[in-house]
Amino acid sequence: xxxxxxxxxxxxxxxxxxxxxxxxxxxxxxxxxxxxxxxxxxxxxxxxxxxxxxxxxxxxxxxxxxxxxxxxxxxxx
Amino acid sequence: xxxxxxxxxxxxxxxxxxxxxxxxxxxxxxxxxxxxxxxxxxxxxxxxxxxxxxxxxxxxxxxxxxxxxxxxxxxxxxxxxxxxxxxxxxxxxxxxxxxxxxxxxxxxxxxxxxxxxxxxxxxxxxxxxxxxxxxxxxxxxxxxxxxxxxxxxxxxxxxxxxxxxxxxxxxxxxxxxxxxxxxxxxxxxxxxxxxxxxxxxxxxxxxxxxxxxxxxxxxxxxxxxxxxxxxxxxxxxxxxxxxxxxxxxxxxxxxxxxxxxxxxxxxxxxxxxxxxxxxxxxxxxxxxxxxxxxxxxxxxxxxxxxxxxxxxxxxxxxxxxxxxxxxxxxxxxxxxxxxxxxxxxxxxxxxxxxxxxxxxxxxxxxxxxxxxxxxxxxxxxxxxxxxxxxxxxxxxxxxxxxxxxxxxxxxxxxxxxxxxxxxxxx
Ligand code: FES
Ligand SMILES: [Fe+2]
Numbered sequence: 001x002x003x004x005x006x007x008x009x010x011x012x013x014x015x016x017x018x019x020x021x022x023x024x025x026x027x028x029x030x031x032x033x034x035x036x037x038x039x040x041x042x043x044x045x046x047x048x049x050x051x052x053x054x055x056x057x058x059x060x061x062x063x064x065x066x067x068x069x070x071x072x073x074x075x076x077x
Numbered sequence: 078x079x080x081x082x083x084x085x086x087x088x089x090x091x092x093x094x095x096x097x098x099x100x101x102x103x104x105x106x107x108x109x110x111x112x113x114x115x116x117x118x119x120x121x122x123x124x125x126x127x128x129x130x131x132x133x134x135x136x137x138x139x140x141x142x143x144x145x146x147x148x149x150x151x152x153x154x155x156x157x158x159x160x161x162x163x164x165x166x167x168x169x170x171x172x173x174x175x176x177x178x179x180x181x182x183x184x185x186x187x188x189x190x191x192x193x194x195x196x197x198x199x200x201x202x203x204x205x206x207x208x209x210x211x212x213x214x215x216x217x218x219x220x221x222x223x224x225x226x227x228x229x230x231x232x233x234x235x236x237x238x239x240x241x242x243x244x245x246x247x248x249x250x251x252x253x254x255x256x257x258x259x260x261x262x263x264x265x266x267x268x269x270x271x272x273x274x275x276x277x278x279x280x281x282x283x284x285x286x287x288x289x290x291x292x293x294x295x296x297x298x299x300x301x302x303x304x305x306x307x308x309x310x311x312x313x314x315x316x317x318x319x320x321x322x323x324x325x326x327x328x329x330x331x332x333x334x335x336x337x338x339x340x341x342x343x344x345x346x347x348x349x350x351x352x353x354x355x356x357x358x359x360x361x362x363x364x365x366x367x368x369x370x371x372x373x374x375x376x377x378x379x380x381x382x383x384x385x386x387x388x389x390x391x392x393x394x395x396x397x398x399x400x401x402x403x404x405x406x407x408x409x410x411x412x413x414x415x416x417x418x419x420x421x422x423x424x425x426x427x428x429x430x431x432x433x434x435x436x437x438x439x440x441x442x443x444x445x446x447x448x449x450x451x452x453x454x455x456x457x458x459x460x461x462x463x464x465x466x467x468x469x470x471x472x473x474x475x476x477x478x479x480x481x482x483x484x485x486x487x488x489x490x491x492x493x494x495x496x497x498x499x500x501x502x503x
Contacts, residue, residue: 013178013182013183014181015183015186064202064203065194065203066187066204071192071205072206073208
């Protein structure tokens with residue numbers, strides 16, 4: 001990654017810690033998000049960010065259910 | 078069956094508070110008996126209105142701070158709609174502590190033990206591996222919350238009782254003292270966002286509550302800070318002073334220093350300074366309040382103890398948190414006035430000088446509290462005298478009982494309220 005284009009911050013709380021970097025490696029900017037507790041990374045582009053902004057409250061709450069996606073019995077089966 | 082007396086006020090039928098609390102004296106066991114402390118928790122701390130925190134400590138949605146009501150660990154939160162909640166810091170699964178940090182911003186909380194996740198209003202959002210519970214949303218559980226939450230000018234109080242008197246009824250005339258504090262801000266608003274100091278104190282909480290408006294001790298205990306700082310405050314607590322101690326009802330009391338400040342009629346004297354030293358603040362006050370600014374700047378800040386745990390000491394706020402019969406924590410912070418950066422800086426440095434780790438005010442008081450606790454644990458003479466100024470009490474134009482600056486009028490008000498709460502419905 002091109003160092004001069006990296007502006008990293010950590011959005012952290014006692015519950016989670018996410019490293020946030022504006023990633024200019026591609027043909028356009030995107031966010032590189034890293035879960036610092038597991039090292040898992042996701043890149044998020046402008047359209048995906050817009051989708052998050054427009055998520056209804058109830059929908060966001062559903063995603064916060066630990067069983068929604070991350071901690072479920074059927075994953076990997 | 079007749080009850081037998083084993084020691085003063087203690088019978089096989091329970092504790093007889095009317096024996097232990099008399100108009101002119103109180104019994105030492107009130108400060109040392111663990112059974113009395115247990116009853117206080119039920120009847121005062123887990124029943125009536127108790128000060129918890131200030132809305133300025135959670136300015137943004139998602140903000141939270143750890144707070145307390147006595148030994149109860151609370152999380153004060155602000156939800157997405159701006160509403161303030163008081164949650165009990167306990168997971169609905171197996172009771173783990175949910176929040177550990179003193180403050181933070183998070184719209185939801187995840188318990189570190191098994192990952193149960195809550196909205197910051199206490200609602201359970203979910204739990205990992207939900208098949209063990211038959212799927213999603215199968216549990217009707219939530220974090221506990223304090224059932225009644227009300228605030229007055231940003232001061233948030235909680236009550237564990239589902240019904241009872243309103244906060245306004247509880248505060249009564251003491252609300253006017255909070256108004257006086259707010260009036261010192263050009264914007265009429267207080268903020269408690271300068272950070273908190275915590276002092277663990279090996280003394281019963283009532284020794285602190287009683288001392289807060291005891292005008293008899295400053296000349297002795299606080300002689301060093303008065304002489305070092307050249308403060309004019311010491312003289313206000315002499316027998317010649319025209320200041321008064323006022324019983325505000327419901328256990329609240331104040332040292333009203335206004336008569337003295339009115340005699341001098343010097344703006345900012347209450348703060349130990351002059352107008353010319355804080356020109357921006359004074360100008361902002363005159364612009365905001367017009368002619369009334371002069372009066373506000375002369376009369377200064379209140380010195381009021383709001384039952385059972387909030388003490389506004391002019392430029393500082395103290396919160397008393399009882400932990401055990403012989404232990405409590407004093408939380409202290411500097412008052413901050415919205416729109417008064419010039420004064421706020423001075424408030425912080427004065428507070429560091431008085432209640433900071435090397436401060437000279439709180440350390441002196443705390444020394445007395447701990448000696449006092451040790452003393453009352455001795456068996457004789459059993460009683461603490463409460464009669465100072467009883468014969469010279471008067472009733473003021475508002476119908477409130479007042480004594481002189483050094484009289485124990487505030488303590489007597491504290492105890493009559495305490496007695497009523499401890500005996501109610503027996
Ligand atoms: S105790 Fe909180 S998730 Fe188990
Ligand atoms: Fe283990």
